[in-house]
Amino acid sequence: MALDITKIRNVAFVGHGGVGKTTLVEAILFASGALSRIGRVDDGTTTTDFDPDEIKRKISLNTAVAFCDYKGHRFNLIDTPGYGDFVADARAGLRVADAAILVVDAVAGVQVQTEKVWKFAGEYSLPRVIVINRIDRERSDFFRALESLQKRLKGRLCPLQVPVGSESSVTGVVDLIAMKALIADSGKVKETDIPGDAMELAKTWREKLVETVAETDDELLAKYLEEGAIGEPEMLAALRKAVTEGGLVPVVAAAPPKGIGVHALLDLAMKELPSPADRGAVTGTDAKSKAEATREPDPKAPMSALVFKTVSDPHVGKLSIFRVYSGTLKADTPLYNSTRETRERVGHAGWLQGKTQKPVEALGPGEIGVVAKLKDTLTGDTLCDEAHPVVLPAIAFPEPAISFAIQPKTRGDEDKISTALHRMTEEDPTLHHHFDPETKQLLVSGVGQLHVEVVVERMKRKYNVDVQVLPPRIPYKETVKGRSEVQGKYKKQTGGRGQYGDTWLKIEPLQRGGGFEFVDDIFGGAIPRNFIPSVEKGVRDCMKRGILAGYPVVDLKVTLYDGSYHDVDSSDMAFQIAASMGLQKGFMEARPILLEPIMNVEVSAPSENAGDVIGDLNGRRGRIVGMEPDGEVVNVRAQAPMSEMLTYESTLRSMTGGRGGYSMEFSHYEEVPAHQAEKVVAAAKAEKEAEKH
Ligand SMILES: Nc1nc2c(ncn2[C@@H]2O[C@H](COP(=O)(O)OP(=O)(O)OP(=O)(O)O)[C@@H](O)[C@H]2O)c(=O)[nH]1
Ligand SMILES: [Mg+2]
Numbered sequence: 001m002a003l004d005i006t007k008i009r010n011v012a013f014v015g016h017g018g019v020g021k022t023t024l025v026e027a028i029l030f031a032s033g034a035l036s037r038i039g040r041v042d043d044g045t046t047t048t049d050f051d052p053d054e055i056k057r058k059i060s061l062n063t064a065v066a067f068c069d070y071k072g073h074r075f076n077l078i079d080t081p082g083y084g085d086f087v088a089d090a091r092a093g094l095r096v097a098d099a100a101i102l103v104v105d106a107v108a109g110v111q112v113q114t115e116k117v118w119k120f121a122g123e124y125s126l127p128r129v130i131v132i133n134r135i136d137r138e139r140s141d142f143f144r145a146l147e148s149l150q151k152r153l154k155g156r157l158c159p160l161q162v163p164v165g166s167e168s169s170v171t172g173v174v175d176l177i178a179m180k181a182l183i184a185d186s187g188k189v190k191e192t193d194i195p196g197d198a199m200e201l202a203k204t205w206r207e208k209l210v211e212t213v214a215e216t217d218d219e220l221l222a223k224y225l226e227e228g229a230i231g232e233p234e235m236l237a238a239l240r241k242a243v244t245e246g247g248l249v250p251v252v253a254a255a256p257p258k259g260i261g262v263h264a265l266l267d268l269a270m271k272e273l274p275s276p277a278d279r280g281a282v283t284g285t286d287a288k289s290k291a292e293a294t295r296e297p298d299p300k301a302p303m304s305a306l307v308f309k310t311v312s313d314p315h316v317g318k319l320s321i322f323r324v325y326s327g328t329l330k331a332d333t334p335l336y337n338s339t340r341e342t343r344e345r346v347g348h349a350g351w352l353q354g355k356t357q358k359p360v361e362a363l364g365p366g367e368i369g370v371v372a373k374l375k376d377t378l379t380g381d382t383l384c385d386e387a388h389p390v391v392l393p394a395i396a397f398p399e400p401a402i403s404f405a406i407q408p409k410t411r412g413d414e415d416k417i418s419t420a421l422h423r424m425t426e427e428d429p430t431l432h433h434h435f436d437p438e439t440k441q442l443l444v445s446g447v448g449q450l451h452v453e454v455v456v457e458r459m460k461r462k463y464n465v466d467v468q469v470l471p472p473r474i475p476y477k478e479t480v481k482g483r484s485e486v487q488g489k490y491k492k493q494t495g496g497r498g499q500y501g502d503t504w505l506k507i508e509p510l511q512r513g514g515g516f517e518f519v520d521d522i523f524g525g526a527i528p529r530n531f532i533p534s535v536e537k538g539v540r541d542c543m544k545r546g547i548l549a550g551y552p553v554v555d556l557k558v559t560l561y562d563g564s565y566h567d568v569d570s571s572d573m574a575f576q577i578a579a580s581m582g583l584q585k586g587f588m589e590a591r592p593i594l595l596e597p598i599m600n601v602e603v604s605a606p607s608e609n610a611g612d613v614i615g616d617l618n619g620r621r622g623r624i625v626g627m628e629p630d631g632e633v634v635n636v637r638a639q640a641p642m643s644e645m646l647t648y649e650s651t652l653r654s655m656t657g658g659r660g661g662y663s664m665e666f667s668h669y670e671e672v673p674a675h676q677a678e679k680v681v682a683a684a685k686a687e688k689e690a691e692k693h
Contacts, residue, residue: 003074005277006388009269010076010323011461012097014121016089016111017082018660019103020133020176020256022049022060024265026200027256029153031263032075034068034353040257048079052461053454058504061454063309065321065352065368073270082113085448086395086665088430091120092308093393096323099273100126101265103133106253109148109630112602112663118153128155130250135163136170137253146251148630157423158212158244159251161264162205164198171655173253173261174202176209177236184259185625210235216242217687229401230576237272243272276366282325282381287338287389293300295326302388303327303335308395308618309527310427315460317373318426320383321352325392327385328506329363329371337377339394344374344383381540394617397429400445401600401664402642404452413465417442420463424455431455436473440691443473448664449649453570474643475597476551476680477669482591483508488582490574500566501578503527503535506559507586512669516543526577527563534572535560538579547587548594549684554669560585594677595669597642602635603652605660605674608635612655620644621623639667 013021026046029037039045044055048064052474060081060456067076068311077095080090090113092102100121104114121128133143142163150157159174163182173184179194179202194202214224217238224230230238242248252268254261276297284304286293295304309321322329329335331349350357363369377383380394408417421444422434432445446452452469459465484507492499510517518536527535543553560579601622605613608631613636614624622640643666652660672680 003364003367005299005364005366007073008076008274009073010078010096010098010120010366010368011101011269011273012078012080012090012093012099012126013101014080014094014117015082016061016102016105016108016113017084019082019105019111021103021256022046022079023253024103024131024256024262025066025077027259027262027421028075028077028266029066029068030611031266032068032070034066038340048077050355051121053457059083060275061086061089062311063093063642064354065309066354067351067368069135070266071270075266075269078368079118083450084113084116084661085446085451087113087116087187087310087663088428088447090117091397092127092395096308097124097126098276098279098366099269100128101269102130104130104145104149105137106132106135106142106145107137108633109145109154110635111633111660112379112604112635112661115152115398116663117462120152120643122154122246124423125246127243127246129243129265129273130157130249130251131254131261132251132256133251133256135166135260138167138170142253144631147226151214152628152630155249156212156216156247157249157251158209159205160209160268161252161261162198162201163253164195170255170258170260173264173652174198175230175264176202176206177239178632179206182261186261189259189263189489192633195237203204208630212248213239213242215312216247240272244274244278269283270426276325276569282392283389284392287341287384287391294491299325299364301365301634302385302390303329304382304384304390304392304481306383306392306395307328307377307379307383310377312423312427318451319370319372320374320377321370323368324363324365324384326365328365329367329369329383331359334386335383336389337381338377338384338389338391339381340378343386343588344377346371347373372523374526379428386622395429398445398447402442402452402646403445403449403475405441405473406444406456406467406605407470408525409468413467414442415464416463417459417467420459420465423463424458428455441470443507470647474680476549476672477595478546478548478551478553478587478592479555480507480509480587480592480597481671482589483588484589486582486586486589487581488585489582490578491569492574498566498569499571499574499577500569501531501534501571501574501576502564503560503575503578503582504562505539505582505586505591506561507583507589508553508559509559510557512555513557514557516554517557519557521559521561522563527560527565528570528578531565531570531572531575532560534575535563535579537578539583541576542580542583547584547681548592549681550688551684553587584616594672594680596672598639598667598670599645601640601645601648601662601664603638603660603662604633605652605656607632608654609637609660613652613660616651616655620648637687641670641672642666 004262029035078093080093164172200338214221282292305322305324307322350359382392489502622638626637628635648654
């Protein structure tokens with residue numbers, strides 16, 4: 001039987017790396033009785049960090065799903081990775097959740113990834129709850145962390161709890177609604193009166209809570225100002241409404257390994273966070289008419305589901321993890337992948353408890369589940385009823401920011417590498433790979449260095465291929481700043497039939513990001529119609545190969561405005577060659593330049609290192625865009641060329657004694673300064689020479 005939709009809570013746990021998301025999810029599973037023993041990240045025994053690479057590194061690398069039943073409610077817990085390189089998985093997790101639980105560390109407060117995932121949650125209009133976590137740590141301070149949140153995140157944040165005690169002597173939390181203390185006591189939670197020394201604090205914050213809730217509703221506010229108080233039921237109703245609509249973000253405290261704040265968080269999520277029914281219909285595109293189409297969260301509506309994670313394993317095969325939005329997905333039935341327009345057959349379907357599948361017959365709206373061995377389905381695809389095909393909005397994934405060349409350690413392993421990469425890109429939409437015919441290198445591109453390292457390790461473990469990783473090649477691009485008009489002519493007279501193609505091309509720059517524009521301006525048949533596409537093809541091929549230093553040409557407008565032909569000798573190939581010769585010449589005459597990728601860099605480092613961090617970024621041709629001191633930590637935002645940032649990880653580590661962190665993503669392309677460009681061109685030439693020998 002399908003679950004009662006009003007009793008489902010789909011929550012994604014998001015936040016900066018290492019703040020305790022996986023530990024919190026584990027504690028929730030334990031508190032609800034879904035687990036009889038609690039696992040630990042440090043022992044590699046948690047439910048949601050089950051991948052051997054996660055166990056080895058003690059960090060989450062994948063979004064994983066677990067579920068528990070608590071007070072008649074089904075919780076689907078989506079545990080996302082916090083490390084910047086794997087932010088795509090956090091995004092995917094948020095995409096299918098009905099609410100976000102933002103976890104922040106009680107010592108560090110807001111960190112680089114905190115703001116990022118907060119923004120994502122906002123983009124999906126998700127109600128949010130903030131957990132100030134690890135309140136048992138030395139130097140932790142709930143109120144300082146709260147202040148940092150209020151300063152840095154947009155939204156009306158309001159504590160629903162305050163801690164009882166602090167640092168290692170913290171024993172529980174005060175529930176500011178019930179005005180009771182929830183004290184953790186050897187694995188259980190006891191509800192008690194508020195201890196005397198916490199009373200003052202509790203009263204102050206209770207007042208702020210009532211005020212803040214009242215402010216979300218004009219009628220309530222009027223009543224509050226008149227009577228000086230509001231009743232419990234009215235307050236709860238207003239709170240739930242404000243949380244669901246995003247007008248208020250509750251803040252709570254936790255130290256999950258000590259059992260502090262865990263039950264309280266579950267109760268809060270149960271009462272204040274929306275069910276899939278509350279979230280209402282989803283809007284997609286009708287696959288036939290391309291018109292907007294909505295799907296109600298009704299078990300009898302046409303089925304639609306979104307795949308948000310794919311896991312492939314050489315032994316188990318491919319697993320597709322999805323959320324049902326409408327209708328009912330049944331095991332052992334055919335269904336339709338409307339994104340790829342192919343039929344798929346579902347065998348077993350199940351719920352997920354980390355890596356373990358619990359078979360079920362059917363999954364209704366709002367449920368999260370898994371199916372195995374879909375042929376063509378990838379992350380982001382919509383699965384639906386073929387008679388009512390709909391495509392749900394896809395998931396936006398970051399572009400790869402860093403590339404490495406890889407080559408097999410054992411000769412003859414090329415095929416194995418290509419199979420492995422093919423499978424791995426299927427499961428990871430942020431991993432790209434392609435063979436560069438110019439350099440004859442196999443390039444693997446990912447979000448960051450750790451991402452690519454993990455990919456290489458996985459290749460070895462899962463597919464048994466050992467590869468060598470070579471320094472990344474910067475994806476420079478070429479373009480022009482000036483204009484030129486040139487003739488590209490190819491004429492060859494040998495024995496029999498000759499070759500003849502003649503083109504006149506005008507070459508101009510387009511604005512940054514303009515791509516390529518080809519204009520056919522031939523009048524009076526100077527070049528016959530059927531050869532115009534040949535000219536365009538010649539130009540495009542040449543642009544792909546690059547002219548100045550072998551990098552692809554972009555932001556270019558090429559106008560074909562004249563030419564001539566020969567009745568017998570002109571051919572498709574002759575015009576392609578002529579155009580390519582013309583472009584090569586014209587390009588060099590139009591003030592060619594190199595473009596380089598500029599990255600958005602966000603660094604968080606201990607305040608005392610701020611000067612070093614900024615000085616170092618300046619030395620890397622970086623521009624500082626912003627700097628926010630935040631207690632003991634300073635957050636620096638900068639833009640810097642990718643080529644200068646390749647060694648940043650180790651520099652930052654040694655500058656900050658391992659306490660700094662950074663994230664980086666592609667921003668845009670900019671012209672490479674002339675002296676720098678000369679070096680790149682020279683290196684490209686040398687490489688080409690070396691290949692000849
Ligand atoms: N003192 C203390 N340590 C905690 C608490 N919660 C988690 N930890 C520790 O913090 C470390 C990181 O915890 P994780 O649960 O892996 O954090 P995470 O947010 O899932 O990390 P990523 O998934 O890598 O982003 C582990 O060593 C945990 O044992 C807490 O409440 N108090
Ligand atoms: Mg984790």
